[in-house]
Amino acid sequence: MTPNDVLEEFRSAGALLEGHFILSSGLHSPVFLQKMFVFQDPARTERVCRALAEKIRDAFGPVDYVVSPAVGGIVPGYETARHLGAKAIFVERENGVFALRRGFTIPEGARVVMVEDIVTTGLSSRECLASLQEHPGTMLGAACLIDRSGGKADLGVPLVSLVQLDIPAYAPDQLPPELAALPAVKPGSRSLKSK
Ligand SMILES: O=P(O)(O)OC[C@H]1O[C@H](OP(=O)(O)OP(=O)(O)O)[C@H](O)[C@@H]1O
Ligand SMILES: O=C(O)c1cc(=O)[nH]c(=O)[nH]1
Ligand SMILES: [Mg+2]
Incomplete structure (x- = not known):
């Protein structure tokens, strides 16, 4: 899949939004x-995640565990893991901080890749990686x-990544x-609070 093919999947899913975010x-x-809007269509999700799995295999070799940051990373993490023949687990925010919950563990010696949906500043990815530092396994790298x-x-x-774009983003006072x-x-979903 070329970067244009991937962007076309986002475009035809109505996932390229313009406004003020x-x-x-x-x-x-x-x-x-x-x-x-991409992930609500399993066939579309399969196409893009199969392509991501191929890139991951080329870059990092065999993978045992995919770890993703909730919420956005869960679906692509699972689907990419399916194509890699790997397990798919996720970290989620506990008092605002990513952690492996639900009894998820990573075995000693496991080959691990982090899968994100979108990277903007890399903040969520770095937080996810930091949350895994005390856990066993070898972090091979990240993919989005x-x-x-x-x-x-x-x-x-x-x-x-499947696509690299340089999209403008501004500090609130600029x-x-x-x-x-x-x-x-x-x-x-960051800072989302229940009523
Ligand atoms: O590289 P960054 O600057 O961290 O931005 C990208 C992150 O933002 C989105 O997550 P968000 O926290 O909005 O929540 P979501 O996963 O529930 O969509 C997206 O899923 C990435 O995790
Ligand atoms: O930076 C983000 O929060 C972000 C950007 C984007 O394009 N899509 C998304 O889901 N999150
Ligand atoms: Mg996210």
């Missing part, structure tokens, strides 16, 4: 990739469907006027 990192952007940092995000481990004029929405 507050991202997980707190940055603001005129573009949001609503990956859940779309790296919208233009390759600038530094995870501290190698990152492979918004261009045309963006500031639009009402802002925050689609992600």
